[in-house]
Amino acid sequence: MGSWDCYCAICGGPFCTLSVAQKPRSQRFFRRHGLSQPQSSSSAHANQSTEDDRGDATAETGNNGAADAASIEKITAEDELEDGSYDPDVISSRKTAWLEDLHILMKGEDEETGEEVGCVSGVGRYYDSAQVDVDKGDDPNFDPQAEIVAYDGSFPFHWPCFEILGTVLEGKAGINGLNKLKLYTTMRAAHPMFASRLNKLDYGNPGPACDQWWFSEAGKEFVVIHPTATLKKTTALIRDRWMKCTQVVSPSDRLRRAGADIFQRLPLELLAKTCNMLTPESLFQLALASPTIDALVEDKPFWKQYLPIHMPWSFELLSLFDDESQTFFHNVDYKSLVRWVDQETTPRLWMRGPFMSIANRRRIWHVCEQMEPVYSGRLRRFPLSEEERRRSELMMARMGLPPRQLQNS
Known part of the structure; x- marks a missing residue:
């Protein structure tokens, strides 16, 4: 097998210098x-x-x-060179340098009690064949003499990805509230032997491939952009859009033409709970069919409840809705604003511009959400990956067992 690359347990990205083309695309x-x-x-x-x-x-x-x-x-x-490199008009080598800094999560002993704990290293580098070199860092339980082999009792990650993971798992407490031993156990349950990332997790589509070596795939520049690199710029862009999004029809006008809308008969609290269960796209489609729902989703208080549930990765949008100084903007078309942000930040091929950063954050956030049920104890183990499911179904077929038994095993 020779040498190989290992990838971030959280974002699935590399720890190597990336290939950025020297000249614009032909x-x-x-x-x-x-x-x-x-x-x-x-x-x-x-x-x-x-x-x-x-x-x-x-x-x-x-x-x-x-x-x-x-x-x-x-x-x-x-x-082949163009297909195997990133576009210099979309991202620069300077903007991908953050990927080279690596940290390690592993088990250690509490220096006072001797109990088993999780610990995190300082910054380091990945070399080859799962070999890493890291500084001790600030964690008193990290043993600088420990032998470290990535994905053999230790898990490599980027610090910005770790901060996102801390927010997903522990809310406002962030990485300060993380139980590192529980996180270590969670990651260990999410990967098989000889892994180069957590194979039981879905890293997004489009997302980073998991090959023997990292391939700088043209069109996937957003996968390697820093997830909070353009926070100030994107906040300013969304605020500017906020100021320009004006309702053509007021909520009261919508309610007056609701007519025979069946949703008009439901209590407001029930409507809000129902809408909070829908994905953004489903909600927007329902608003097209129901003037009552359309009026509800033009209400700022509704979005202040909805966004933390369905778009928690949009730090910029959440900060604007929480900013009480924004109240002087009247007749804001909140639905159009939120829909625009949702569309602009959807991970996709050939993205460019500052919203790439939010798209990568959004992708990483969904990876982190997959760890939460096991980390919190709500689930004992991760669901079977697609590859494991195919292998199990093949084994069941060879044994003459019906596929349904696989679901109950």
Whole structure:
């Protein structure tokens, strides 16, 4: 097998220096991938100084016929280089440097009681074949003499990802409230032998692949962007959108034309509870069908309850709804604002601009949510991964057992 890369247990990303192209994408690249060519800088160097000042436009899929025609072209060495590197007009090497810093979660002994505890290392580096070198850090229970092999009794992670995990598992207490031994046990239950990340977790689609070595896949720049890198910029963009989102129809007008809407008969508290159970897209679809629901979702107090449940990863939007100074904006179209943020931050291929950071945070947040039931004790073990389920179904078939027994095993 030789050498191999290990990946962050939380985001699934690498700990290595990434491949960022030295020059902007060629016209052939955009044609081969069926993309419209965005306005780009003249060089990678220009991009490094201007990338934070770009808007939030995304590359859009172009003519399918052009993409099909390009697909039959012979793939050249230059094509392979472009496909195996990140776009310098989307992300710079400086913006991916945070990935190289590694920390380790492992078991140790309490220096006072001798009891088994979880502990976290200082910053370190990944070398090869699961070998890492880390500083002791601030955790008094971490043994700097311990032999560390990634995913063999220890779990590597990026610190920004660890902070997101702490927020998901412990709320406002964050990493200060984490039970490191419980977290260690949780991670151990989420990976098999000889793993290079937590195989029982879904790292998103699109998301990072789990190959022997990291591949800098074109179009997935958002996967390697710092999850809070553009916090101030995206907050300003959302605030600007907030000020421009004005209702065309007032909530009272919507209620007056509700007519025979069956939801109009339900108590407001029941309506709010029902809506709080829906995903954003389902809620928006229901609002199109019901003027009563449409009026409800234009109410700021409703969103202050809804957002922490369904969009807790949107720190920017939550901060604006919690900011009482925003109350002077009248007739804000909250539904359109929230829908816009939801769409702009949905993880997808070929993203560009500052909302990539929230998209990666959103992806990482959902990875962390998968650990919560086991960490909290609500579940004893993780559900079978797709690969484990296929292997088990194959084994059941060979034994002549019906697939249903797999569900009850």
